[in-house]
Every structure is written in structure tokens, then in C-alpha cells.
Amino acid sequence: MINMNVKQKEIVSLDNSFCIKNNNFIAFITKKNKNKSSDIILKETLMFKGFNFDNIASCNQIHSNRVQFIEKSGVYQETDGLICSLNSKLILLIQTADCIPIFIIDEINKLIGLVHSGWKGTRDSIVQSALSIFFNKGSKKENIKIYLGPSIKKCCYEINEDVSKYFNDKYLISKEQTLYLSLIDRIKDDILIEGIKSKNIFDSQICTMENQEYYSYRRNDNGRIYSVMGYK
Template sequence: MPYLTCNLLQNWQHGFFTQQFDPRSPEELVQVLQPHAQVYRVQQVHSNRVVMPEEMGEEEQADGIITQESHQSVWVASADCTPILMGDVITGRVGAVHAGWRGTAKGIVKKAIAFFLSGGSLIENIRIALGPAISGTVYQVSEEVAAEVCAGLSTLETLQQLSHSPILDDPKPGKVRLDVRRVIYLQLEQIGITSAQITCAPYCTYQQDQYFFSYRRAQQKKVQWSGIVSKINP
């Protein structure tokens, strides 16, 4: 499988890279997208912190990066967590976000959108792609974790009644299956992003071991990279 791209993000050079590209770093992978673009990545810590390149120090701890200028590539690493690439079709600004269950519980995606809006973006101009991640059918968590992740949406009982619920039953007492990408989708809808502005990759990192690394499956710290290059419009 080559790296994955998304029609919603066709304005920008971007890619969700697979394990076939390991061990290449963003500094090498950017040559596939746009040679000579500047590379920015952070030390991911499962936070809700979003930064801009000009305020980044060495080994900056954060889980999201939003660009300000052209030819800036922003990158996140993931194994089972959700890599998110986003852009504004009018301004050309882009962002990359790493959203695990902790970051999702802390509202990192909403915070990234707030960064766009504070920089002059209109919410209807933002496009968002959720990349390969562990799917809800296999992601077992405690009811407490699920409740924490979904706290800003509703109770678990209410969410389980939805036709496309982020909470699935698990045979083990005190456990449920959690679809983190569905939670992110609902969080985005909550702040006014429409379904036409969001897409989700139909891949599961846990189940499709021929394409993706999965920490939960292999218990090894191996990752795939996702990145997007800004193209600021005059």
C-alpha cells in the first residue's frame, strides 16, 4: 500500500504513511510530499497542547501543530491513536494533531479548531481527515475511561442509544469498546463542523497488521507518520 491521501485535503501535499515507510523520518518523508518544505514535529505527550512553529523550542511537548506560513510541513506519529490532518481551503493554513483517548478527553481537536478560528479562519472553510487508528470494534477500555473520553458529549447510556454509537458492548464486566474516532467526529459536529467537512480513513491499525504498526497488538513502540504541507494563499 502506498501512503494514504484524502480528497478533502486535495489542496495540499499530504500523506498518512504506512509501516512500509519505516524507519524513514519526517525529514525524509517530506521529500515525497514537497522537497525543501520545513519540517516541524513535537514530542507527543497525550496532551491538549497545540503550538505554532515559531513558538516551538527543541523537543517541544505538545500534540498539535498549526502553521502560519507557506512551505511548513507539520507531522504527528501514531500507532493506535488517531492522526488528524486539517486545513483551511481559503487561507491555506494547515494543522496536524495526535489524538489518543487522553487527548480526546481533553478536547485537543476542539482546541486545534479554536487556533484556526483565532487566526481568522471561518469554521465552514476547515477540512479535516481522521487517519488510520484502532477501531471501536477491538478497542477495549474501562467504563471509567470511556466516560472520561465522552464526558463532553453525554452519558455512556445515552451515547449507546445512538445509531452510530462510539460505545460498543464488551463481554467483560466493567469494560466497553470505544470508538475514539467517532467521539472526535461528534466533538467536531458539536462545534459546528458538518459531516461534509470531515472524512475518516476506513482502516484499523490493530486489525490490519500488513499495513500498520499497533502498540496494543505488538506492544512495541513503532509508529507511522502523517504530515501535511501548508500553502498560504495571498
């Protein structure tokens, strides 16, 4: 049975300065709940807010830099990012558990995008792949806003040399003969290179490894965080 009394502690709504200020718009991230699966929290939240579960578009994430522009719901294969028009009434969804969920909005050009960026996607500049689609669809740099959701941060993201060799030293931290990586800083630099102003980049500053309210693969959690964005 679906519980229509959705508790705010089960989700985190994105910063109002990032979101489209309209009751028909939704953008949130599910949180960890030992009594409910993320699937149930997702369904309850969408129903509570009056969104159609059948309009969800998700992707079979493969840690690539592939992003697709879509026009209908369903599960898209071999891709790690989805972009659509607000007029499509689609609800975009990705799953993470330490990787970075990237929300992209152009309210003027009526485009939204959701991207999953792990270390491989970050290495291969997936956020730039997404932004190139926005630009090709007519978006202007000054109208694009980007939100970086909860993910593992440099304080906790321990890596080996097989990973570190792909990243500039500026993103690496060495502590007690252990290497740590800041994916967020690399992603922010990729965004800035594309001409997006720093004032339009929003960072949750939440580390999934440190914060027990979120699932973390490195902490051996089995669940996943859902990042959701859409318009009805």
C-alpha cells in the same frame, strides 16, 4: 543511501477531496514496511516529492490537549498539535500507532494543522483546542476541512472502567462483558459542536489493530505511523 523510487504502497496519500489540489502541497501517512523504518520512508518520500527535510516541525507528544501555532521548524515540547500558515513552508509531522491523527485545512485562510489525539486528548477535546486557534486566526467554519486518519476503532479498542468513566455511554460498546470505546465518534461530535459541517469531515475508516499494513501499539508493534502535511 536514499532510494528515490518511492513505492506507493509505503504511504497512503489523503483523499483528493480533502487535499489542496496543488503540486506544492503534500499530505500522507506512512505504512508499515518490514524492510524499512518509518524514518527512511519519510525521508525518501519528501525527497522524491522535492520537499526540504529541514522544514519539518514535530512535537514531543504527551497525550495532552495542547496545540500550538508555530512559525518555524523544530521539535515542540509538551504539545500534541501544531498549526501553521501555508506561507511558512513548514512540514508538520506527528507520530501515532493507534491514536488518531487529525489533519485540518483551511485553504482560503491558508492554515493547516496536525493533531495527535489519544484517549486523554480526546477526553479533553484537543480537536476543539485546535479549531479555536483556526477561528482566532480568522478561519470561517465553512472553509475548514478535517481528515481523521487510521486509528484503532471501536471494534478493537478494549478499555477498562478507569477510562470508560470519562466518556458518555453513547461512545461505549459492551460485548461479552468487555468494554470498547469509539474515540472517532467522540471526536466527530466535538467537530460538529464547533460548527463544522459533516460533509467537510473525512474518515479513513481504517482500523490500525485490524489492518496489518499499519503499526499498532495494541498489536505490540514497535514502529510508528508518520502523518505528514506541508506546502513548499
